Amino acid sequence: MxxxxxxxxxxxxxxxxxxxxxxxxxxxxxxPAGRLFPVIILGxxxxxxxxxxxxxxxxxxxxxxxxxxxxxxxxxxxxxxxxESGERNPQATFRTELYMIGWIVSLVLLVYFLGFMVAIPxxxxxxxxxxxxxxxxxxxxTTAAVYLGIYLLFVVFLNASFPAGRLF
Amino acid sequence: xxxAILAGVAEVFSWPTFLYxxxxxxxxxxxxxxxxxxxxxxxxxxxxxxxGMSAAEAMALLGGAMGAVTFGGAITAILFNTPGTPNNAATxxxxxxxxxxxxxxxxxxxxxxxxxxxxxxxxxxxxxxxPIMRQIVLAFGPPEYFMLAIFGLxxxxxxxxxxxxxxxxxxxxxxxxxxxxxxxxxxxKRFTFGTLxxxxxxxxxxxxxxxxxxxxxxxLVANSKSVSRTGTVVKGGILEGILSVFKHxxxxxxCCVIGTFIGAIPGIGGSVSNFVAYAxxxxxxxxxxFGQGDVRGVIASEASNDSKDGGALMxxxxxxxxxxxxxxxxLGGLLIHGIFPGKQxxxxxxxxVFTLVITLxxxxxxxxxxxxxxxxxxxxxxxxxxxxxxxxxLVLTTAGAYASRNNLGDIFVAVIxxxxxxxxxxxQVSRVPVIIGLVLGSLAEQSFSTAxxxxxxxxxxxxxxxxxxxxFVLTIVGAIYPFYASYRKRHKAPGAAEN
Numbered sequence: 001m002x003x004x005x006x007x008x009x010x011x012x013x014x015x016x017x018x019x020x021x022x023x024x025x026x027x028x029x030x031x032p033a034g035r036l037f038p039v040i041i042l043g044x045x046x047x048x049x050x051x052x053x054x055x056x057x058x059x060x061x062x063x064x065x066x067x068x069x070x071x072x073x074x075x076x077x078x079x080x081x082x083x084e085s086g087e088r089n090p091q092a093t094f095r096t097e098l099y100m101i102g103w104i105v106s107l108v109l110l111v112y113f114l115g116f117m118v119a120i121p122x123x124x125x126x127x128x129x130x131x132x133x134x135x136x137x138x139x140x141x142t143t144a145a146v147y148l149g150i151y152l153l154f155v156v157f158l159n160a161s162f163p164a165g166r167l168f
Numbered sequence: 169x170x171x172a173i174l175a176g177v178a179e180v181f182s183w184p185t186f187l188y189x190x191x192x193x194x195x196x197x198x199x200x201x202x203x204x205x206x207x208x209x210x211x212x213x214x215x216x217x218x219x220g221m222s223a224a225e226a227m228a229l230l231g232g233a234m235g236a237v238t239f240g241g242a243i244t245a246i247l248f249n250t251p252g253t254p255n256n257a258a259t260x261x262x263x264x265x266x267x268x269x270x271x272x273x274x275x276x277x278x279x280x281x282x283x284x285x286x287x288x289x290x291x292x293x294x295x296x297x298x299p300i301m302r303q304i305v306l307a308f309g310p311p312e313y314f315m316l317a318i319f320g321l322x323x324x325x326x327x328x329x330x331x332x333x334x335x336x337x338x339x340x341x342x343x344x345x346x347x348x349x350x351x352x353x354x355x356x357k358r359f360t361f362g363t364l365x366x367x368x369x370x371x372x373x374x375x376x377x378x379x380x381x382x383x384x385x386x387x388l389v390a391n392s393k394s395v396s397r398t399g400t401v402v403k404g405g406i407l408e409g410i411l412s413v414f415k416h417x418x419x420x421x422x423c424c425v426i427g428t429f430i431g432a433i434p435g436i437g438g439s440v441s442n443f444v445a446y447a448x449x450x451x452x453x454x455x456x457x458f459g460q461g462d463v464r465g466v467i468a469s470e471a472s473n474d475s476k477d478g479g480a481l482m483x484x485x486x487x488x489x490x491x492x493x494x495x496x497x498x499l500g501g502l503l504i505h506g507i508f509p510g511k512q513x514x515x516x517x518x519x520x521v522f523t524l525v526i527t528l529x530x531x532x533x534x535x536x537x538x539x540x541x542x543x544x545x546x547x548x549x550x551x552x553x554x555x556x557x558x559x560x561x562l563v564l565t566t567a568g569a570y571a572s573r574n575n576l577g578d579i580f581v582a583v584i585x586x587x588x589x590x591x592x593x594x595x596q597v598s599r600v601p602v603i604i605g606l607v608l609g610s611l612a613e614q615s616f617s618t619a620x621x622x623x624x625x626x627x628x629x630x631x632x633x634x635x636x637x638x639x640f641v642l643t644i645v646g647a648i649y650p651f652y653a654s655y656r657k658r659h660k661a662p663g664a665a666e667n
Contacts, residue, residue: 006595008594008595009595012591012595013595016337016341020344023344023359026358026359027358027359030351030354030356030358031351031354031355031356032354033351033353033354033617034351034353034354034355034356034358035356036613037343037347037609037612037613037616038344038347038358038359041340041343041344041347041609042340042344044336044340045337045340045341045344048333048336048337048340049337051333052333052334052337055333093390093391094390096389096390097386097387097390097590097594100385100386100389100390100558101386101587101590103559103562104382104385104386104562104583104586104587105583107562107563107566108566108579108580108583111566111570111576111579112576116567116570120563120567123559123562123563124559124560124563127555127558127559128555128556128559131389131555131559132553132555132556132559133555134555134556138556142556142560146560146563146564150563150564150567153198153202154567154571160567160570160571160574161574162567162570163576
């Protein structure tokens, strides 16, 4: 039976390829000295990505290119990882991964709009309550402890000047 | 020289110098543990405190921080796949898989021992070569730097064995990242997307935080209840880890030599040496299961990144050319106290050199001992729920990414690279070659251009100088070896199956 290509992987490498082509088109406009390395590197990257896309579309090519991996950092979702979460299925895992990306982006946005010292407790408390589903007590204590630690280390000891947010 | 050594020992163990060594070590260890905060930041913060001190006391405080920071970084590399400093990036490759298997204690024991002994090795070499230091350092010019960078890039072939195509893609992507910013050889603003922030290029700290810490937190929360696969930690692993260094002592020595040698080359430092040593371990230890929790991977990385301190001090003390960022801050501390590197330091102030050397030895022993004592306690963190661990690591790394340069742009870069790193790991593209490319890309470009300027456009300069030629030969061997090893494996396999 013909093996179906992994469309997620295909999309990733196609976008990567398009990005590399766009960068290559920028690179050829640089001065001769400035473009030498970028053109060589991006040209190589484009060739490699074309081969990769072909290998995804035609798994026969893939099998001739890649032997059994010896060293790679497989994602934990492949079963190599930590204590597994029991009843997780691929859709649930994918959903949680998207939520996590959302959390991380929201942390950056909070920092940008509210500033570090406001964003950190809000993010911690919300994450622990909503994503972690921990109780109010655990969430409050953890948030307070981490906030105090960060304040003492970065503000008191390091004298770091965390910028205020755009809104405050 | 013996007199100078004894004077150095006496100074370090006198009061209050010893107290300063301990304070510096404690600060260095804390900074090492926190991703984004490097040894150079710790030392820069300590410099104002040295204004009222004698030069020897200042060296004790700064040297303590310098010696302690690298092992601190190994702790988070092993427990959370988040290198505390760029020098510990290769420690993640096997240290973290060991933590997932409940063997964090073994990894910590091995890291602590390899770090302490590695640092001592580097410092012994430093002491031995003090009389001939100047000649060694001056032998390295732009052609040698270029060849060294190219040699480093062949590591990609080793760390991506088996999925060579993905490894090359990741390496080329890392090289592309290193090209971002103002061109070092022309007037171009390359791939800056109209932002001022990218003129300086992509910094290593946010890239590391993104690729390893952020990407791993996404994976952890989605797939695991805790870092440790079994939810428990194996007790008694610390001793096994300590003994493993002696079991693989010859590998340890080789990696120390690599670390000291690379550390001695100004501008290269531990972020390169740990990958070179790791690749060396992968290539030479045939029965290894590298990347799946082989203690030899931890030993190789930690031995090299701590032995590099001894090497980094060679050009710093002899020529005033810092061999690493921490050595650069140390140099600043020396100058503030009126001590000038070169003849003055190496002849007139030799006891001060040994005060620094002994301080580094004490700091390394101190941090490794603390690490070993706290090892069993630290490994319990790997059983903590990921939904508590992940947000804490995320806010700490975000604050660390910002604090390393006080630049909000670093947080955005960390997150973008983090999402990219997550996608790479999801589609089985190793993230390690990205870092190798990022570290070596600009070095290769800059030294290539300078070497050609020196030789007036003649490429012969890369092959007519002895060290450059030697590195070229090593590069060819390093590039061909993975193919040869793969060929041998393929041709051995049918025979093995028949047997």
